[in-house]
Amino acid sequence: MAVTIHEEAIHGRSAAALPAIPAGLRAAGPVIVLLLLGFLAPLLTVAAYAFATPKSFDVFRSFTFANFSAIFDTSNTVWMSFAWSLAFALATVALLAVIAYPIAYGLNRMFGKWSGFIGVLFVFPLFVSENVRLYGWVLFFIKNGVLDGGLKWLGFSGGPEVLYTPGAILFGMLYVYLPFMLFPMSLGIAMIPRDLVDAARDLGASRLMIWREIELPLAMPGILIGMLLTFVLGAGAIAESKILGGQSVITIAQDIEVAFTYAQNWPLGSALALLLVAIVSGLALYVLAKLDLDRILGKR
Amino acid sequence: METRSHIRAQAFVKVWTVFVVLAIYLPILCGALAGLSKGRYFGFPVRVFSTEWWDKTLASLEIQSLVQNSLLIAFIVTLASVVLAFFGALAFARYDWKGRKTFQKAILLPVFFPQPVLGLALLLWFNALGINPSWQTAVVAHLVWIVPVVTLVIAIQVYSFDSTLEEAARDFGASRWFILREVTLPILWPGIWSGALFAFLLSWGNFPLSLYTAGVDSTIPKWLYSKMVAGYSPMVPALGTMSTLSAAVLLLAGGLVVMLLRRRSMRG
Numbered sequence: 001m002a003v004t005i006h007e008e009a010i011h012g013r014s015a016a017a018l019p020a021i022p023a024g025l026r027a028a029g030p031v032i033v034l035l036l037l038g039f040l041a042p043l044l045t046v047a048a049y050a051f052a053t054p055k056s057f058d059v060f061r062s063f064t065f066a067n068f069s070a071i072f073d074t075s076n077t078v079w080m081s082f083a084w085s086l087a088f089a090l091a092t093v094a095l096l097a098v099i100a101y102p103i104a105y106g107l108n109r110m111f112g113k114w115s116g117f118i119g120v121l122f123v124f125p126l127f128v129s130e131n132v133r134l135y136g137w138v139l140f141f142i143k144n145g146v147l148d149g150g151l152k153w154l155g156f157s158g159g160p161e162v163l164y165t166p167g168a169i170l171f172g173m174l175y176v177y178l179p180f181m182l183f184p185m186s187l188g189i190a191m192i193p194r195d196l197v198d199a200a201r202d203l204g205a206s207r208l209m210i211w212r213e214i215e216l217p218l219a220m221p222g223i224l225i226g227m228l229l230t231f232v233l234g235a236g237a238i239a240e241s242k243i244l245g246g247q248s249v250i251t252i253a254q255d256i257e258v259a260f261t262y263a264q265n266w267p268l269g270s271a272l273a274l275l276l277v278a279i280v281s282g283l284a285l286y287v288l289a290k291l292d293l294d295r296i297l298g299k300r
Numbered sequence: 301m302e303t304r305s306h307i308r309a310q311a312f313v314k315v316w317t318v319f320v321v322l323a324i325y326l327p328i329l330c331g332a333l334a335g336l337s338k339g340r341y342f343g344f345p346v347r348v349f350s351t352e353w354w355d356k357t358l359a360s361l362e363i364q365s366l367v368q369n370s371l372l373i374a375f376i377v378t379l380a381s382v383v384l385a386f387f388g389a390l391a392f393a394r395y396d397w398k399g400r401k402t403f404q405k406a407i408l409l410p411v412f413f414p415q416p417v418l419g420l421a422l423l424l425w426f427n428a429l430g431i432n433p434s435w436q437t438a439v440v441a442h443l444v445w446i447v448p449v450v451t452l453v454i455a456i457q458v459y460s461f462d463s464t465l466e467e468a469a470r471d472f473g474a475s476r477w478f479i480l481r482e483v484t485l486p487i488l489w490p491g492i493w494s495g496a497l498f499a500f501l502l503s504w505g506n507f508p509l510s511l512y513t514a515g516v517d518s519t520i521p522k523w524l525y526s527k528m529v530a531g532y533s534p535m536v537p538a539l540g541t542m543s544t545l546s547a548a549v550l551l552l553a554g555g556l557v558v559m560l561l562r563r564r565s566m567r568g
Contacts, residue, residue, distance in 0.1 A: 022395070022397040022398070023395050023397070024390075024391045024394075024395030024396065024397025024399070024400055024403075025391070025397055025399060027387040027388065027390045027391040027395060028387070028388060028391035028392075028397075028399070028403050029387075030383075030384050030387060030388070031384050031385070031387070031388035031391070031407060031447060031448075031451065032403070032406075034384060034443060034444065034447060035406060035407065035409075035410070035444070038422070038440055038441070038443065038444035039409065039410050039413075039418075039444050041425055042418070042421035042422045042424060042425035043421055045421065045424045045425045045428050046420075046421045046424055049424060059428070099320065102312065102313045102316050102317070103313070103316065103317050103320060105313060106313040106314065106317050110310060110313055110314070111317075118317065118321070120551070120555065121321050121324070122321070122324070124547070124548065124551060125324055125328075126501075126502070126505075127501035127502065127504065127505050127547045127551065128328065128505055128543070128544045128547055129505040129506070129507050129520070129521035129524065129540075129543065130505075130507060131507055131521055131524050131525045131528060131540075132328075132331060132521075132524060132540035132543065132544060133327050133328060134327070135327075135331060135524075135528055135536065135537070135540065136326070136327025136328055136329070136330045136331040136537075136540075137327045137330070138528075139327070139330040139331060139333075139334050139342055139537065140326065140327055140330045142342075144342075144343045144344065145330070145342065145343075145344055146330050146333070146344045148344075149343055149344030149345060150344055150345065153344075153345050175323070175324070175327075178320070178324070207305075207306075228412060229411075229412060232412050232413065232414065233414065233415075235414060236413075236414015236415065236416055236417055237414075238416045238508070239507070239508075239525075242529070243528060253414060253416045253417065256416070256417065256420065257416065257420070260420055260423075266424070269420070270424070273417050273420060273421065276414065276417060277413075277417060280412075280413070280414065281409065281412075281413070284408075284409065284412045285405075288405045288408060288412075289405075293401075293404045293405070293408075294393075294404075294459075297393070297452070297455060297456055297459060298393065298459040
């Protein structure tokens with residue numbers, strides 16, 4: 001190994017510059033440039049703003065921790081938004097894992113020729129703006145809406161008041177992020193070799209034991225990706241609390257938005273964003289480091 | 301006993317799936333009902349159906365410009381992201397190179413990122429560069445999120461690609477571009493078309509990135525949101541339903557093309 005690297009270094013210097021770049025790097029080049037300019041640079045800008053004087057725009061000219069001390073000030077209520085957002089995200093992950101597992105299992109093992117069609121039914125909502133779908137639930141739950149009006153029409157006293165509560169926000173998040181749990185999970189279950197399950201059954205393992213000892217561990221990479229995705233998206237959720245929650249709970253993404261728009265305090269907003277990003281990407285990098293993507297995506 | 305519990309489990313999975321699918325489409329149907337009922341405010345059961353709000357929406361000049369903006373952005377995003385993601389997917393799944401594992405993970409980061417935060421970060425960055433937000437900056441923002449998704453979609457196809465075919469062509473003396481055109485591309489067409497379909501539809505429906513990066517140029521999701529928050533009109537559900545229907549038609553047509561391509565590439 002050491003020898004080849006050494007040789008490459010020698011030959012690389014003598015050969016022309018262009019052919020020395022491996023084909024993979026050349027193919028990845030444009031995407032890498034896009035990520036550097038469109039993802040890394042904006043993040044660095046946020047970081048720069050996070051350390052600028054509060055309520056100012058003199059980024060790169062001042063350096064202070066004032067924004068962070070404002071966030072950690074206990075007289076402030078920002079930490080509650082953080083707590084709500086993380087709690088919502090955790091609840092979303094846990095509930096969606098339970099909701100999506102049977103469907104992911106069915107898509108792989110039971111639906112046969114229907115599974116393509118059923119898969120499309122679950123993909124389609126991704127292409128409809130989430131506002132439109134969340135607003136549909138408002139029309140369903142609102143007074144004189146589909147539920148309330150429908151129940152009255154049938155002679156009941158009307159529907160329950162669920163709109164504009166934390167429960168409605170959680171419901172909206174489960175609804176919007178379901179596909180992000182379902183598809184990675186389904187990829188994971190597709191990685192379980194059938195003969196392994198059959199072999200275990202022939203050897204007399206119970207169904208629970210097969211599931212716990214074989215199916216679950218083998219499907220875990222996909223399940224982990226699904227959980228990671230839903231957690232990250234849930235922690236950054238904003239539309240659900242605005243449309244279904246009616247300000248009953250302020251999420252952290254909403255606090256960030258307010259800091260940037262009405263409050264015109266970009267440094268504070270950046271500090272909040274940076275904290276959220278640190279939590280979220282810390283977790284993402286930790287989980288991603290454990291996964292072999294070639295196996296998950298390649299084995300179909 | 302074993303088989304009976306198995307049958308029960310199967311029945312549960314089926315019933316559950318049907319229930320969740322119905323729940324997914326319920327709010328979309330509610331929106332369709334609201335857009336098709338007469339009167340300013342929605343009430344259920346709908347007393348009088350009318351196409352009044354559909355007609356008003358279709359005739360509105362403001363909405364025509366929204367559709368133009370959304371279409372233009374989605375179109376450019378589709379073209380650019382398919383080209384970038386095609387090469388990105390080759391680097392992701394086909395070539396063996398030293399930075400590959402890092403690249404595979406780095407490209408996932410924008411997907412694993414809260415979009416409202418990404419939108420705001422891009423807004424700050426454009427501001428630092430002295431660029432005014434407009435539909436062009438929205439295109440860049442969409443690309444940051446959509447190129448990784450399309451790369452994954454195409455990469456899945458690339459994994460099933462037999463690279464000995466390329467080597468055989470090279471042994472016969474074919475040039476690099478000839479191989480790309482005659483061997484690589486035809487095999488990957490189904491993945492490329494699926495990627496293009498994803499790119500277009502994801503851009504068409506995107507709200508959080510457009511909200512912050514489109515500036516004064518509004519898009520359909522952006523306009524819908526502003527009207528939901530303040531100044532409701534039945535044009536909101538009507539336009540929402542139209543946007544959903546256009547996406548459905550496109551998905552159906554695109555899905556058909558991809559299916560035909562798959563069938564052909566399997567035969568070939």
